[in-house]
Amino acid sequence: MQTSAHDQYFRSDDHNHARCRREAVATAATLCAQRGARLTPLRRQVLELVWARHAPVLAYDLLDQLRARQRRAAPPTVYRALDFLLEQGLIHRIESMNAYVGCVDPFVEHAGQFLICNRCRSVAELDDAEIGEAVKAQATAAGFQVMRPTVEIRGICSACAR
Amino acid sequence: MQTSAHDQYFRSDDHNHARCRREAVATAATLCAQRGARLTPLRRQVLELVWARHAPVLAYDLLDQLRARQRRAAPPTVYRALDFLLEQGLIHRIESMNAYVGCVDPFVEHAGQFLICNRCRSVAELDDAEIGEAVKAQATAAGFQVMRPTVEIRGICSACAR
DNA sequence: TCATGTTATGTTATATTATAACATTGGAGG
């Protein structure tokens, strides 16, 4: 399998994503157990669907997929599961797309920073200290208490640029 | 009139905002004239409404206000005017609020960076080089071409924290 | 001036995203 300098950001096309997904769900189960939060079958199923790819998923696409899997589902079904997963830090909301993506490191609390490809929709999640520091410095200078920093960088990923 | 170290970010409550607004519209007119873009009465009216305060405005609130001013208006009326103003860099869209705010420096092309108060909704627009550099550094490391960086920092402004 | 193409606006309908409100289900603990 080929690797490149960029692999630490975007997952290559041929990576073993089934494993990413299994691990993400297993991690979620562990975390929820630790916290006494209930990762019910519905919530687990939504998390699996969100983890379909390293790309944000729309709420109504999740709804369609739940229905395709013979589950009774209406918009609140999906939004409530998403709310739970957001609260637990297991997924992030991508504001600029009204979409949801799995968190790559739910053990550590963090606000997401994202590189999002406009062509293939792939997302790379960052947690860059320099961006964080720079934001904090500006906030401090303004006497501003940061609650939820949102950093979403839209553009073209290296694979799509080729 | 009192001033404080934070004034360069958030406008104080007692600043002369009528003047901000007049200047913003005048600047817009100048810019559009330079570019051969048409700041029609409708577009100018929407820009004035967006500049009501240093806070993001919702599209449907603009719609209501246009109607209150005896103008025939439907959603496309507003969205088309907003699209024009966005293209000209005269306003920014706040993704995390589905709302629109006047740009404080439309002469220079830039992506907005915003501090947004969750309490009073006031917005401070930044164009901080350090944040920009940090973002660019990460993008470069990932082989990513930045097209539209979005930085929206939600929190509590100094006035509301007091 | 008029014909013509182009841009802007009006109009109707509908798509997309999200929440309110209330009913039902199904365990955990007594």
Add this chain to the structure above:
DNA sequence: CCTCCAATGTTATAATATAACATAACATGA
């Protein structure tokens, strides 16, 4: 079994945004 509570089901509707087509305003050259 009963009770409580969290989770889910269900119906309706709110909030945000766009598609598609009609008309009006405007520019520009014949």
